[in-house]
Amino acid sequence: MKGTRIAVAGVHGHGATHVRDAGQYGDLVAVADPRPPDGVDVPVYPSLGELLAATEVDVVVISTPIQTHVPLAEMAMRAGADVLLEKPPTASMAEFDHLSRVIEETGRACQVGFQAQASAATLQLAQLLAGGVLGEIRGISATGKWLRKAGYFDRAPWAGRRTLNGVAVVDGAVTNPLAHSTAAALLLDGSTGVDDIRSVETDLFRANDIESDDTSTVRITTARGTSILIAVTLCAAEHADPAVIVHGSEGRAVLNYTTDTLELPDGRQTLGRGNLLQNLIAHRADAAVPLYCSFAATGGFTRVVEAIRLADEPAVIPEACVRWQGEGAERHPIVRDVEKWIDRASDELALFRELGAPWV
Ligand SMILES: NC(=O)c1ccc[n+]([C@@H]2O[C@H](COP(=O)([O-])OP(=O)(O)OC[C@H]3O[C@@H](n4cnc5c(N)ncnc54)[C@H](O)[C@@H]3O)[C@@H](O)[C@H]2O)c1
Structure with a gap:
């Protein structure tokens, strides 16, 4: 849905697909990557923390190395954003339990990138x-x-x-x-x-x-x-x-x-195939729309x-x-x-x- 403000963390590698999808299904408002990308016409921040401090965001897409998933997803949810988190979502059961608690506390939606x-x-x-x-x-x-x-x-x-x-x-x-x-x-x-x-x-x-x-x-x-x-x-x-x-x-x-x-x-x-980001945006608008992969x-x-x-x-x-x-x-x-x-x-x-x- 146009009007959904989307940020992407991790834009090289697989993240390039998410940058494209963000522009297609919502409004890409900023990206975060310590390695700045070329050819992105939105503000670029070296970290998600700096991006969230400067930008109002509805959805954060996280396509970063596995060991960064949980801290970045927690940061995004605590800032009030829903999250599309790449797979594997966490590297351990302890991390899974931790992020489950964050989701419960913040009431945010989290879709995982199992397309x-x-x-x-x-x-x-x-x-x-x-x-x-x-x-x-x-x-x-x-x-x-x-x-x-x-x-x-x-x-x-x-x-x-x-x-x-x-x-x-x-x-x-x-x-x-x-x-x-x-x-x-x-x-x-x-x-x-x-x-x-x-x-x-x-x-x-x-x-x-x-x-x-x-x-x-x-x-x-x-x-x-x-x-x-x-x-x-x-x-x-x-x-x-x-x-x-x-x-x-x-x-x-x-x-x-x-x-x-x-x-x-x-x-x-x-x-055919649905799109995980489009589905997350639809779920935000109407909670009766189930996530493909919560x-x-x-x-x-x-x-x-x-x-x-x-x-x-x-x-x-x-x-x-x-x-x-x-x-x-x-x-x-x-x-x-x-x-x-x-x-x-x-x-x-x-x-x-x-x-x-x-x-x-
Ligand atoms: N769904 C799929 O089919 C699919 C396919 C490929 C990769 N992935 C997943 O996507 C994620 C990224 O994989 P990749 O192969 O593109 O990795 P990569 O290491 O090639 O790229 C990761 C990107 O994240 C950036 N980055 C690193 N730390 C960061 C941080 N703290 N904040 C913001 N950006 C940061 C890097 O600079 C780089 O641009 C992984 O979780 C991977 O498993 C999913």
Whole structure:
């Protein structure tokens, strides 16, 4: 809705999309970034604190490094703004509890940047599953076969870190680049809340010279008894669209949330997608409009983040299982046959260690 005064914190990287959206769905009034951007025709502040002291703002979009999310979101809410907070919203359960209290105290709205949850493909599949269309659900799996190069991890000091200066970051394959997979799988199971998770088993590896995992399986058992198996890598031979697969007694459904495509036993369709900022603005105008992804609806996801934060360091994948390609910023590892082991993990709802993958 034009007239909504929007500020964006963190304008490089993914933040550029938010700057564009802010101008499209409301009025971009200012941006905050310690690294000033070129070509932005609104006031630029080096910090969100200085921006809020100088500017009246209705909505703050936060697209900054993970470890800055909670202090910036709290600052924005205490200044009276509603917030669109990028995913993963927090790096620990303690941070999640803290921000939940701030939301309750201030009464502000907080939408989290899981845009796959605004996809009509995700929402339609969730509705079909709730109606029992695939029969009894044997499990849900998510596969992610991505390729990330050295330049990705070198772009910022927090990239690929478990902690930075003693503060939790948890920037691993499961919790950040492929986080939408876990969040979407939990949504499909109707298990987004903090109390909807029974257990999380982690099986974390890395081929890159980073702290975090880049090749992992994680099994979540939800309170309703569903097994959700996440099998992802950033070390694939080539980049493939991530998929969330529902294994039912009456057939399979495959959701490609990056293309809004849904494949059901009776055919394949591509649907539309809502916008998280537009939805937050509509929710401000009418509280009866539900958020696509409220902060509370990331509690289950944060239980997974917490399990990964507390897990042992990822095991290094032996060089014999890795092929390196490219030079400089283009250099990247390819874990041999990782696609095959991800597909097996997904089909059997099993961890790499249970399957005996060669790097285990
Ligand atoms: N929803 C998605 O699909 C998606 C995709 C990519 C990234 N993200 C998320 O967006 C966030 C940013 O990711 P990125 O890859 O663009 O990171 P980045 O490190 O490349 O860019 C972050 C930006 O924030 C700025 N910044 C750092 N500290 C700041 C502070 N205190 N105040 C204001 N600005 C600050 C940096 O200068 C930079 O411009 C992360 O939470 C990431 O997980 C989400």
